Amino acid sequence: MRIVSGIQPTGNLHLGNYLGAIRNWVRMQDDLEPGSECLFFLADLHAISMPHSPAELRRATLEMVAALVACGIDPNRSVLFNQAQVPAHAELQWLLNGTARMGWLNRMTQFKDKSGKNREGASVALFTYPVLQAADVLLYQATHVPVGEDQKQHLELARDIAQKFNNDFCSEDAPVFTLPEAFIPPAAARIMSLRDGTKKMSKSDPSEMSRIELADDADTIMKKIKKAKTDPEPLPSEMAGLEGRPEALNLVSIYAVLTDEKPEAVLARFAGQGFGVFKPALGEVLVETLSPISQRFRELVEDREALDAILAKGALRAREIGIPTLDATYNALGL
Numbered sequence: 001m002r003i004v005s006g007i008q009p010t011g012n013l014h015l016g017n018y019l020g021a022i023r024n025w026v027r028m029q030d031d032l033e034p035g036s037e038c039l040f041f042l043a044d045l046h047a048i049s050m051p052h053s054p055a056e057l058r059r060a061t062l063e064m065v066a067a068l069v070a071c072g073i074d075p076n077r078s079v080l081f082n083q084a085q086v087p088a089h090a091e092l093q094w095l096l097n098g099t100a101r102m103g104w105l106n107r108m109t110q111f112k113d114k115s116g117k118n119r120e121g122a123s124v125a126l127f128t129y130p131v132l133q134a135a136d137v138l139l140y141q142a143t144h145v146p147v148g149e150d151q152k153q154h155l156e157l158a159r160d161i162a163q164k165f166n167n168d169f170c171s172e173d174a175p176v177f178t179l180p181e182a183f184i185p186p187a188a189a190r191i192m193s194l195r196d197g198t199k200k201m202s203k204s205d206p207s208e209m210s211r212i213e214l215a216d217d218a219d220t221i222m223k224k225i226k227k228a229k230t231d232p233e234p235l236p237s238e239m240a241g242l243e244g245r246p247e248a249l250n251l252v253s254i255y256a257v258l259t260d261e262k263p264e265a266v267l268a269r270f271a272g273q274g275f276g277v278f279k280p281a282l283g284e285v286l287v288e289t290l291s292p293i294s295q296r297f298r299e300l301v302e303d304r305e306a307l308d309a310i311l312a313k314g315a316l317r318a319r320e321i322g323i324p325t326l327d328a329t330y331n332a333l334g335l
């Protein structure tokens with residue numbers, strides 16, 4: 001198995017990013033069979049498809065690497081890199097632009113969502129970035145690509161491009177591209193704001209009290225949990241009792257995700273208790289899980305040299321794996 005997965009570099013990382021995205025990568029890496037390999041990349045080339053600040057992108061890329069390593073991605077076991085340092089991504093995208101059809105891209109629902117009403121003002125990159133996504137995985141002969149519901153269409157596109165390219169330019173016994181399979185990662189947790197249980201925990205929420213950040217120390221975590229919005233009711237013994245209580249549901253869910261239990265099991269233990277008991281228990285579990293991560297994160301994020309070295313090493317290995325496919329693509333096209 002060769003798994004390839006990308007993540008947008010984003011700064012001010014929080015508990016939602018960790019439990020909803022990063023932890024899944026760490027598990028993928030840790031559960032891998034011998035002989036299999038994971039390539040994890042920061043999708044910094046994708047970031048320029050939307051309005052962005054260069055300084056912010058640079059900072060977010062480094063912060064994300066620090067976070068990934070702090071959370072358990074091991075750069076000696078997984079290939080960890082950013083697209084921009086592996087020019088083959090952009091090159092292969094151009095080569096595949098000859099195979100991708102306008103009609104295929106026109107059907108991509110994400111472009112419609114992200115460009116909104118301002119279709120004419122959207123960047124060309126936003127329109128063609130599914131082709132870059134295809135290049136991202138085809139370059140490495142990925143066998144498996146973890147995709148959430150919203151990315152299924154893009155993986156189908158990558159398979160269509162690979163298939164058409166193999167058909168048009170390769171002999172049957174020597175296709176250039178492997179058709180990657182989707183695999184649906186274990187359901188990612190969705191963490192809600194500590195101030196409003198109906199909103200996603202997000203870095204764009206103006207209130208810092210709404211989220212636990214990866215860099216928060218133990219005191220800050222305890223304070224934020226203590227101040228988290230709740231209701232006056234004690235915890236019920238069954239999930240049905242959390243209906244209409246989004247804040248309570250969120251705190252119970254966070255506890256369950258952290259301890260790898262079902263929320264039912266958490267309720268069974270805390271049924272009848274108020275938040276005066278539950279919040280300190282949750283705070284403790286959070287501190288226990290996040291302390292080692294945030295300590296490592298704070299050290300790493302200050303160590304520019306270490307971060308650069310990690311990315312350079314990852315890019316070198318990614319190039320080694322990708323170049324033969326890139327060469328074969330040029331060759332098949334008569335270039």
Ligand code: ADP
Pocket residue numbers: 008010016017018019020021188189190191192200201202203204
């Ligand atoms: P934010 O919403 O803070 O801007 P991003 O959109 O940059 O975060 O998300 C980066 C990754 O983290 C994505 O894979 C996204 O699905 C995940 N993620 C972000 N917020 C949450 C959340 N509250 N719960 C679960 N996953 C989240």
Ligand code: NA
Pocket residue numbers: 202
């Ligand atoms: Na977001």
